[in-house]
């Protein structure tokens with residue numbers, strides 16, 4: 001049975017995960033990583049490889065952590081979940097409920113810390129900001145490969161020395177969020193469901209950012225966003241917040257109650273009524 005729900009180091013199997021995306025395999029960078037890479041390969045139903053593929057996606061397992069890499073004829077792009085260093089750590093460290101539009105959209109500024117389900121976890125950056133601002137966040141992710149990156153990011157963050165209260169606020173669950181939200185027991189219903197689904201690549205316009213290129217190569221644009229929005233609206237006690245590109249139409253064509261619009265991103269807020 002594939003993957004995992006984890007909280008504070010505990011893991012348990014769950015069973016509604018789709019098959020993993022099309023990675024060519026897992027490349028251990030040094031002999032010390034072979035056992036970890038092997039365990040991951042078994043879990044993802046992937047193979048170990050000895051060198052990067054000529055083209056395509058693969059996971060690179062090194063002493064510094066796990067990377068998802070996309071090799072093309074011209075480039076080798078890499079992403080990983082990073083909470084303890086770099087731009088994301090700086091942003092989270094300086095975040096406030098007033099400065100972060102996502103926090104205002106989720107009602108953290110008005111109501112204080114609350115329970116949020118991030119139903120499209122991705123690399124966990126939005127969830128990290130919310131958790132740093134005191135929210136309890138359950139992250140749901142359907143891709144076993146992305147889930148492995150998130151676990152690796154949490155694992156590295158948990159080994160850092162500075163205070164990590166926020167890590168205890170986050171819980172990771174693998175599987176289809178629409179199913180999880182529909183079967184959510186009354187006592188588990190979150191105040192807020194946050195959605196940031198993949199956005200279809202425009203036929204014209206600039207190249208998407210590195211993360212988006214790799215995520216699109218792994219996942220495509222195949223989110224069933226209409227049913228996800230419906231499930232989210234049925235589960236959320238107070239509101240659903242949807243992150244969209246600034247000029248995109250609303251999800252499922254459903255107009256939100258209000259919007260918070262930033263330079264390139266917009267948060268559509270659907271209140272529970």
Ligand SMILES: C[S@@+](CC[C@H](N)C(=O)[O-])C[C@H]1O[C@@H](n2cnc3c(N)ncnc32)[C@H](O)[C@@H]1O
Pocket residue numbers: 119120121122123124125126127140141142143146175176177178196197198199215219223224228
């Ligand atoms: C654009 S990314 C989210 C990025 C994220 N907000 C962040 O801060 O890194 C969308 C993610 O949602 C996941 N996803 C889409 N539909 C889902 C579903 N029904 N259940 C769980 N995860 C889903 C995709 O696998 C992908 O990893």
